[in-house]
Amino acid sequence: MKASQFFISTLKEAPADAEIVSHQLMMRAGLIKKLGAGIYNYMPMGLRVIRKVEAIVREEMNRAGAIEMSMPVIQPAELWQETGRFEAMGPELLRIKDRHGRDFVVQPTSEEVVTDVMRQDIRSYKQLPKNLYQIQTKFRDERRPRFGLMRGREFIMKDAYSFDRDQTAAKVSYQNMAQAYRRIFDRFGLTYRAVAADSGAIGGDLSEEFQVIAATGEDAIVYCPTSDYAANMEKAEALAPAGPRQEASQTLAKTPTPGKATCADVAELLGIPLETTVKSLVLATDLSNEAGEVVKTQVWLLLLRGDHNMNEIKVGKVPGLDASFRFASLAEIDDHFGCEPGYLGPLNLKKPVKLLVDREVAVMADWVCGANEADFHITGVNWSRDLPEPDLIADIRNVVAGDPSPDGNGVLAIERGIEVGHVFYLGTKYSQAMNATFLGENGKPQFLEMGCYGIGITRLPAAAIEQNHDERGIIWPDAIAPFTVVICPITPERFPDVKAASDKLYSELLGAGVDVILDDRGERPGAMFADWELIGVPHRVTIGDRGLKEGHIEYQHRRDTAASKVDAATAFDFLK
Ligand code: ATP
Ligand code: MG
Numbered sequence: 001m002k003a004s005q006f007f008i009s010t011l012k013e014a015p016a017d018a019e020i021v022s023h024q025l026m027m028r029a030g031l032i033k034k035l036g037a038g039i040y041n042y043m044p045m046g047l048r049v050i051r052k053v054e055a056i057v058r059e060e061m062n063r064a065g066a067i068e069m070s071m072p073v074i075q076p077a078e079l080w081q082e083t084g085r086f087e088a089m090g091p092e093l094l095r096i097k098d099r100h101g102r103d104f105v106v107q108p109t110s111e112e113v114v115t116d117v118m119r120q121d122i123r124s125y126k127q128l129p130k131n132l133y134q135i136q137t138k139f140r141d142e143r144r145p146r147f148g149l150m151r152g153r154e155f156i157m158k159d160a161y162s163f164d165r166d167q168t169a170a171k172v173s174y175q176n177m178a179q180a181y182r183r184i185f186d187r188f189g190l191t192y193r194a195v196a197a198d199s200g201a202i203g204g205d206l207s208e209e210f211q212v213i214a215a216t217g218e219d220a221i222v223y224c225p226t227s228d229y230a231a232n233m234e235k236a237e238a239l240a241p242a243g244p245r246q247e248a249s250q251t252l253a254k255t256p257t258p259g260k261a262t263c264a265d266v267a268e269l270l271g272i273p274l275e276t277t278v279k280s281l282v283l284a285t286d287l288s289n290e291a292g293e294v295v296k297t298q299v300w301l302l303l304l305r306g307d308h309n310m311n312e313i314k315v316g317k318v319p320g321l322d323a324s325f326r327f328a329s330l331a332e333i334d335d336h337f338g339c340e341p342g343y344l345g346p347l348n349l350k351k352p353v354k355l356l357v358d359r360e361v362a363v364m365a366d367w368v369c370g371a372n373e374a375d376f377h378i379t380g381v382n383w384s385r386d387l388p389e390p391d392l393i394a395d396i397r398n399v400v401a402g403d404p405s406p407d408g409n410g411v412l413a414i415e416r417g418i419e420v421g422h423v424f425y426l427g428t429k430y431s432q433a434m435n436a437t438f439l440g441e442n443g444k445p446q447f448l449e450m451g452c453y454g455i456g457i458t459r460l461p462a463a464a465i466e467q468n469h470d471e472r473g474i475i476w477p478d479a480i481a482p483f484t485v486v487i488c489p490i491t492p493e494r495f496p497d498v499k500a501a502s503d504k505l506y507s508e509l510l511g512a513g514v515d516v517i518l519d520d521r522g523e524r525p526g527a528m529f530a531d532w533e534l535i536g537v538p539h540r541v542t543i544g545d546r547g548l549k550e551g552h553i554e555y556q557h558r559r560d561t562a563a564s565k566v567d568a569a570t571a572f573d574f575l576k
């Protein structure tokens with residue numbers, strides 16, 4: 001590719017709404033352009049990265065015996081009604097109507113459609129196993145689309161679905177995918193961890209997430225440095241042994257029944273003027289045992305956005321200090337304040353919470369917070385200032401670093417990750433709901449045993465950048481770089497030998513199948529280097545007249561601090 005014929009548009013400054021480095025650099029390097037909230041154009045430079053991610057995924061899926069197909073982005077609601085997800089999925093599912101008033105959905109995932117395909121075609125156990133996948137546009141109406149491609153509303157996912165005759169075979173298919181995922185993520189050249197995830201109602205250990213390690217990751221990962229144990233926080237919390245935390249939950253369960261308070265009561269309690277616009281509040285309450293001793297300080301987090309009417313908030317007195325708050329219902333809070341369902345204290349704080357805060361709260365640390373329900377009790381709550389204002393993360397944990405590992409082989413550590421893949425054993429959840437059967441070896445109809453396997457194709461480049469960048473820009477791993485090599489000729493218009501050497505090396509590399517771009521835009525060296533460092537091409541060759549006269553060109557890896565001389569005669573062998 002010649003740069004003059006390609007589409008390169010770099011920016012000095014990132015737009016103000018780009019909060020994390022991958023979003024900033026993707027915008028600045030011209031990989032994506034925003035069209036709407038959580039909706040982006042994949043620009044030519046960005047699309048090259050996405051296509052490379054897809055190619056690796058496709059190759060390894062095919063190698064693992066999966067078969068590619070493509071399912072419609074717009075899907076009739078009837079199938080989604082069969083499984084109950086048309087209603088159950090809530091506002092993340094985008095529902096639309098056609099001209100006849102019929103309901104449709106924009107696929108957020110495709111279990112229903114693929115199950116429908118299989119129930120039509122699979123007659124006998126002899127046709128099994130099968131694994132169908134697609135690399136396709138998804139839409140999820142995320143409540144807070146943000147961080148560019150990291151949490152888009154429209155995004156590309158690779159979704160695969162396995163179909164088997166029985167549980168034993170389904171588990172083999174699951175393991176086959178879990179191994180294929182390791183090969184895929186190894187090839188991307190990123191540091192990642194496969195962690196056990198919650199497999200929901202089905203139980204068992206058959207759900208794993210693939211997490212790219214990065215400080216800005218939205219997920220907390222719990223692992224044991226001296227053993228193989230690794231789980232996401234939800235899963236680790238579910239397995240946490242009974243102990244003081246559960247006892248504290250019991251105490252919480254005994255807090256008195258809520259009464260009613262007015263806006264004025266709340267303002268007085270908090271010592272803030274009535275007209276304050278509150279984005280979030282933190283209240284500390286001491287929790288006493290039956291003997292009246294304070295056992296824990298509990299913190300209720302109330303996440304409120306903008307102006308609102310507090311009249312309906314119910315308040316109950318807690319022995320010791322202040323008050324605890326109870327809302328009428330989660331749904332009510334959700335509707336009223338536009339917060340994540342289940343992301344609101346005090347009812348159900350099981351996950352890390354992103355808070356908008358306009359009050360100074362950093363003086364408090366290691367809180368306990370939770371709900372008046374057993375096991376919803378959370379310790380070690382802290383503000384983290386890693387993210388730019390106004391976002392603060394509270395790490396809300398049942399499990400804290402230093403806890404013993406469940407496998408008994410050490411203590412736990414915690415780090416943050418970005419979920420880029422997820423493998424999941426589904427059992428017969430969808431095949432039963434949709435009556436998808438086949439004739440078993442015994443001649444009787446049986447439900448298909450299923451698994452589903454996702455990879456966030458467009459999230460992956462964002463995760464790669466979070467992990468691989470410096471102050472000058474992106475540093476792509478070779479495997480997913482938009483171009484692997486860039487050739488930068490220095491003033492070739494003045495020096496015919498420079499032009500000739502650059503053109504020659506370019507066509508040799510092209511001929512050898514190297515993904516090379518020749519910067520023939522006529523930019524000054526400084527601007528040219530700045531662009532390629534921002535874009536993050538891993539290998540750069542600079543060809544200048546003086547060097548050529550001395551018989552060398554210059555090579556610099558994107559991670560190198562300086563260029564090194566390479567014999568001009570062997571440049572091609574060096575690079576290919
Ligand atoms: P998250 O926890 O980040 O919301 P999820 O668990 O809802 O993700 P899955 O249903 O497991 O996502 O989908 C499979 C993969 O699709 C995820 O592992 C992730 O890489 C990707 N993905 C999910 N939601 C988004 C999104 N809004 N934008 C980009 N990629 C996404
Ligand atoms: Mg999600």
Ligand code: MG
Nearest residue numbers: 209219419422
């Ligand atoms: Mg998830």
Ligand code: MG
Nearest residue numbers: 209419421422
């Ligand atoms: Mg997931």
